Amino acid sequence: MSRDAQVGIVLVSHSGPVADSVAELARGLAAGGATAPVAAAGGTLAGGLGTSTELIAEAARSVDAGAGVAVLVDLGSAVLTVKAMLAEGDELPAGARLVDAPFVEGAVAAVVTASAGGDLDAVQAAASEAYDYRKA
């Protein structure tokens, strides 16, 4: 892994606006210097609800700097599409990994950790740990 490359984050939602907004939120909360590359891939190519392999593959390519790509997903077809793409083997960059995490909280944790220079394992751990924070 290149010493300077940061882990890329891809946010896959059933909805375009949800993915875009969560990306914006995560970038905003990670502020204080340059943040790790984040790309949103929500909705279908036509702008409807659903998921697009094209948008996901493009997002992953755009944030891949060689240090790995953490893919966070929300629900339904977003989860299944990314899993099916990873099984296919050639549509996502070699270092892409599906991270099991709550979408919003996990995205913030992942972007903060990646921006601080954490490697893919650290980003995955931080995002997954977001499940442990109980709200009531």
Place this chain on the structure above:
Amino acid sequence: MLDADFFHRWMIAAAGLVDRDAEHLTELDSAIGDADHGSNLRRGFAAVSAALAKEPPQTPGAVLSLAGRQLISTVGGASGPLYGTLLRRTGKALGGAPAVSRADLARALGEGVAAVSQLGGAQAGDKTMLDALLPAVDALGTSFAAGRDAARAGAEATVPLRARKGRASYLGERSVGHQDPGATSAALLIAALADTAETAGGEA
């Protein structure tokens, strides 16, 4: 033996049945899902037909792999990766053989169905496409017609079940009393297979 042309015609027949029943599938999906199953699958199988026509693959496995890949990239909903994985994994299990037997297909389809179960985390009785596919795989060992009947019976048997996967599972008891759209479309896929075998005049 079943060659690439047979599998190509199976996919075209499936596209035809999905197109014919798209509104019915969407109607079933509007009861317990998000009312897009028919239109999503129609778009997906239209893309499959177009891709196969453009560059017809030379082996049964390659036909199903190409079809699966098209479904994953064009359907947009959860049925895309599920059906895509079914066909792609079945195609992979068939390997590079230029022609396969019905028994080979039944075995390969069994691997495809297992991959769907793993991907979606569903089991028999969860009110999903598996409830049509699992009995169909068993019955295909007997004949294509038996596979079609088993898939159809499996789909109809989802009516009293409570959904345990996907959006319908949020409805809890209210999902009871509706036939599952995924099991219904899965029965169409198997019906298209039996139709193709009968048209070919082969052993049914």
